[in-house]
Amino acid sequence: MKPYDTFDAIDAFTASASAFECLTGTLAGPQATALAHHELEELVAIRGREVLRLLLQDHFDLRAAREREKIQQRSRTAATEVVRGADGLVRPHREPGHSRQLACLFGTVTVTRTAWRQKGLGNVYPADVELSLPAGRHSFGLRRLAVLEAVRGSYDQAKAAIEGRCGKVLGKRQAEQLVIAAAMDVDDFYRCTIPLPSTTSTTLVIQVDGKGIVMRPEALRPATLKAHLNGQHALRTRLAPGEKPHRKRMATLACVFDADPAPRRPHDVIAPPEGRNALSRTPRPGPRAHRKWLTASLLHPPEQVIATAFDQATARDRDHLRDWVVLVDGARHQLALIQAEADRRGLKVHILLDFVHVSEYVWDAAHCFHKPGTPAAEAWVAGHLTTILHGQADRVATEITAQADRAALRGNRREGVNACVRYLTGHLGQLRYDTALKAGWPIATGAIEGACRHIVGDRLDITGARWGLTGAEAIHKLRTLTTNNDLDTYWTFHLTREHKRLHTAPGQHTYDLTA
Structure with missing residues (x-):
């Protein structure tokens, strides 16, 4: 086949070249001299975007012309071009001039x-x-921009940001649909991703x-929906203290990370009851999290999210040569699910309760004996928390x-005393902070607490938001994806999968594509 004529290719970009010359002429004219810099910015942004649109349009027109030329050349040489669909059947007749609209950046x-x-x-x-x-x-490209904006703020804000950059190319409902479609391969992506290993220490x-x-309402779990519809409230216009509207569905979040051991002693965590003085040694720093990985789901049950976290941990330590530490806030159902998952896999894990939650129970007990905000209450709490850090919660x-x-x-x-005693005696096996401090393990759930605020609170818990199940699940997945710094890699994976789904080659439906 002969190479394309360079001059024909240049002529194909006449419209975009003319628009560019018109823009430069405007900027060089006397009217532009009277404009402030912000007015010039707005002028170049709007008309420059039109130049870029025309460049893309001219390229598509050039490709259409080359396609027609290629077909004509084959017709003149009597070459037979066989075109098959995904079903493997031949389409012998051709018809040029079919067009479709494409909204882009x-x-x-x-x-x-x-x-x-x-x-x-x-x-x-x-x-x-x-x-x-x-x-x-x-x-x-527009879909990726919709994802970036939608996971950052509300759909109204995303629509406004996209409209300011690209023009009126996307509606609010369309943005939500694109975000849901963009999240469809996240689970497969992480199943195919192999994390880098770490040392056994x-x-x-x-x-x-x-x-x-x-x-x-339609997105609530059946029991919650029943309580929402049948709830009896003491007051007609508002909820009384202790009443719940039953409008929430619980999302489960899990975090996996590596931490180099950082041995400490109790007084590195809690100051002595008498306080620190200038001669006291500097507290040793605790372990720092690195290579954090998050997962979250509103659609899947908690046991599946926990299993996904264990899958990620297993991928990092397939032979179980490292110390596995699981930190939770003490919820009974979470503890049961974690232990059941560990038993199912035959793994030994060290389960610890978040020390911050423990301290809240001790503070509540302190207020039964001392007035809140007094030095006596603070000293009482410091003494008992130090004892707990020594591994003597029963004492x-x-x-x-x-x-x-x-x-x-x-x-x-x-x-407050009874609640604290019940909490301590009911979780003695998960309060071995003496072992944890000696081994240099973390004893607080700061990573997952921060994830709850960032993944859920900052986006899904904005004022007035009422979520559907698929939309909230998509935002969950995409926010965890961006938090894991995997969006660029995932987008390449997603586009590959999307191309396979949309443009399957003849006979390709008989086998699957692996990542």
Whole structure:
């Protein structure tokens, strides 16, 4: 085949070249001299975007002309071109001039190509395969921008940001649909991703927590929906203290990260009851998380999210040569699911309760004996937390109970003490902080608490938001993806999968594509 004429290719860009010359003429004219810099910026942004749109439009027109020329050359040489669809059947008839609209980063362009047809069969467009065009109207570049903006703020804000950059190419409902479609390969992506290994001395940490999200009624779980519809409230116009509207669905979040051991002593975590003085040594720093990986789901049950976190941990330490530490806030169902998953895999894991949650129970007990905000309450808490850090939580429970008995605390005055004692005695196996500090393990769930605020609170818990199930799940996945710094790699993976789904070669439906 002869190479394309260079001059014909240049002539194809006449429209974009003319628009560029018009823009430069405007900037060189006397009217532009009177404009302030911000007005010049706006002028160049709007008309420059039109130049870029025309450049893309001219290129598509050039490709359409070359496609027609290629078909004509084959006709003159009597060469037979066989075009088959994904079903493997031949489309012998061709019909040029089929066009479709494509909304992209620079505006809307028209893609013209030749259709290969056969009566009773769907059309085949070879140019669509070469361009890897999407099924819908919006380009993949525009879809990626929609994802970036939608995971950052509300859909109204995303629409406004996209409109300011690209023009009126995308509506709010369309943005939501594109985001949902963009998240469809996240689970497969992580199943195909192999993390880098670490040394056997590096601690492998798993943290799990839950966060409620306000949902539309149809997206609630059956039990929650029943309580929402049948709830009896004491007041007609508002909720009374302690009442719940039953509008939330719990999302489960899990975090996996590596941490180099950082041995400490109790006084590195809690200052002595008498406080630190200038002669005291500097507290040793705790272990720092690195190579953090997050997962979250509103759609899947907690046991599946926990299993996914264990899959990630197993990928990092297949032979289980490292210390596995699991940190939770003490929720019974989470503890049961974590232990069940470890038993199912035959793994030995060290389960610890978040020390911050433990300290809150001790503070509540302190307020049963001392006024809030007093040095006496602070010293009381410091002493008992130090004992707990030494691995003697049972002793603290006994001492608090004895003190409450001596003070003859009853009823509401003893409620904080009873709650603290129940918490400590019910989780003695997960309060071995002496072992954890000696081994240099983390003892707090800061990573997953921060993830709950960032992944859920900052986006899904914005004022007035009411979520559907698929939309909230997509935002969950994409926010964890961006937090893991995997969006660029995932987008390449997603486009490969999308091309396979849309432009399957003849016979390709008989086998699958691996990543």
